[in-house]
Amino acid sequence: MAKINPITLRAASLTLTGSLATVVGTASADNANDTSGAASVGSLASLRLVCTYARHASSTTGRPIFEVDLSMDAPNTAAASVSNWMPATLLDSSTFSSGRIDAYAMQVSLAPSVTGSTTRGTPPIDVTGAWWIRVRVYDEDGTSPGAISALAFGGET
Numbered sequence: 001m002a003k004i005n006p007i008t009l010r011a012a013s014l015t016l017t018g019s020l021a022t023v024v025g026t027a028s029a030d031n032a033n034d035t036s037g038a039a040s041v042g043s044l045a046s047l048r049l050v051c052t053y054a055r056h057a058s059s060t061t062g063r064p065i066f067e068v069d070l071s072m073d074a075p076n077t078a079a080a081s082v083s084n085w086m087p088a089t090l091l092d093s094s095t096f097s098s099g100r101i102d103a104y105a106m107q108v109s110l111a112p113s114v115t116g117s118t119t120r121g122t123p124p125i126d127v128t129g130a131w132w133i134r135v136r137v138y139d140e141d142g143t144s145p146g147a148i149s150a151l152a153f154g155g156e157t
Contacts, residue, residue: 006050006152007031009039009135013054013149018142020067023135023151032151033079037134039153040075045128047155049108049135050121055146057115062141064148065109066122070130082132088125109140127155 009032010023022037031039041047047068055062069085087105095102110120127133133153139145 003156004044004154006154007039009151009153011150013147014137014151015147016064016137016139016145018138018145020136020138023137032135033082035080036082037136038071038079038082038132039134040079041127041130041133041153041155042075044155045126046124047127047133047153048122048124049151049153050119051148051151052117053110053120053146053148054117055115056141056144059115059141059144059146062139062144062146063110064120064137064146065107065140067105067107067136068125068127069134069136070127071132071134072130073132075131077132079132082134085134088127124155 010025010030012026023032024037025032025034049066053064068088070088071082071084073082073084089103090106092102108122
């Protein structure tokens with residue numbers, strides 16, 4: 001598998017809230033669309049997110065929680081028009097019975113940080129079959145949320 005260099009989704013700081021919010025681009029160099037948050041993943045099979053997280057000075061429980069949504073809309077779809085989103089999922093093999101297995105939206109809760117800024121990253125996320133992703137994020141501490149910046153992804157084809 002070939003690795004790709006990190007691709008910036010959003011460079012600017014984003015103050016989080018206590019509920020999922022779509023990460024959108026704010027500058028021409030950002031790869032997340034400024035309306036939908038869609039970003040092309042081309043032929044990637046898996047990706048990792050990395051960002052800087054700044055925990056709020058008043059928080060002892062703050063941590064960013066990420067959810068990656070996938071779309072199989074055609075690669076020539078305008079980024080602002082990408083739809084048909086579905087979350088990347090985890091399968092719960094312990095629920096297997098009569099050919100059924102439960103799937104859950106995969107949310108990655110990055111380990112708590114100390115007060116201040118730290119670099120955080122996710123484990124690999126399977127994006128096989130998808131042409132587009134969008135990243136949604138919230139802070140565990142909705143009362144005193146922190147902020148993320150320099151959100152990027154890298155991966156393997």
